Amino acid sequence: MTEHPILDRAVSRIARSLGDALGRRWSPHVTRQEKPHEVLLSFELHGVAREQLDISVSSGRLVCSGDHPLGQTARRLARRGMVRFRHSIPLPEDVDLSRVETARAHGHLVVRVARRPLPTPLA
Numbered sequence: 001m002t003e004h005p006i007l008d009r010a011v012s013r014i015a016r017s018l019g020d021a022l023g024r025r026w027s028p029h030v031t032r033q034e035k036p037h038e039v040l041l042s043f044e045l046h047g048v049a050r051e052q053l054d055i056s057v058s059s060g061r062l063v064c065s066g067d068h069p070l071g072q073t074a075r076r077l078a079r080r081g082m083v084r085f086r087h088s089i090p091l092p093e094d095v096d097l098s099r100v101e102t103a104r105a106h107g108h109l110v111v112r113v114a115r116r117p118l119p120t121p122l123a
Contacts, residue, residue, distance in 0.1 A: 026068045026083050039095060039113045043087070046107035052082070055111065057097050062111060063088045094118075 028048075033040040043064055045053065053066040067082035091097075091113060099114035 026085055027087055028064065028068075028085065030064075030087060030089065032089070034092070037115055039092065039115065041089060041111040041113070043109040043111070044107060045104075045109050050104065053109070055102060055109075057091070057100065060093070061088045061090050062113070064109070064111075 029044040031040075031042040033042075041062065045066075045068075047069045048066055052068075053064070056063050056065075063086065065084070065086040068085055069082060092115070094115050095113045096116045097113070101112045103110045103112075
């Protein structure tokens with residue numbers, strides 16, 4: 001941080017706006033698989049460090065947010081060199097939010113959300 005935090009924030013906002021205007025807004029590619037016993041979400045997060053990433057569940061949605069490195073042009077304008085992203089995904093009603101697992105490998109984050117067992121029909 002420099003001696004001019006207000007100026008730094010303004011330049012970062014301008015860089016993000018420039019990136020948006022040039023079509024450089026970044027959002028991770030997400031693959032979703034619904035299986036009988038779980039929901040699998042795979043996020044492509046190449047270049048995003050573990051400490052720059054946050055996963056949370058709120059109001060029936062899984063939210064993946066963090067900072068992604070900017071491209072060359074915007075990086076010259078923004079001292080921080082990052083763009084903030086937030087991706088929110090609705091979850092089915094039958095998931096068990098107490099059974100969420102994450103794994104990270106090769107630039108991908110895989111989130112497994114277990115489904116609650118279906119009630120057995122009475123005979």
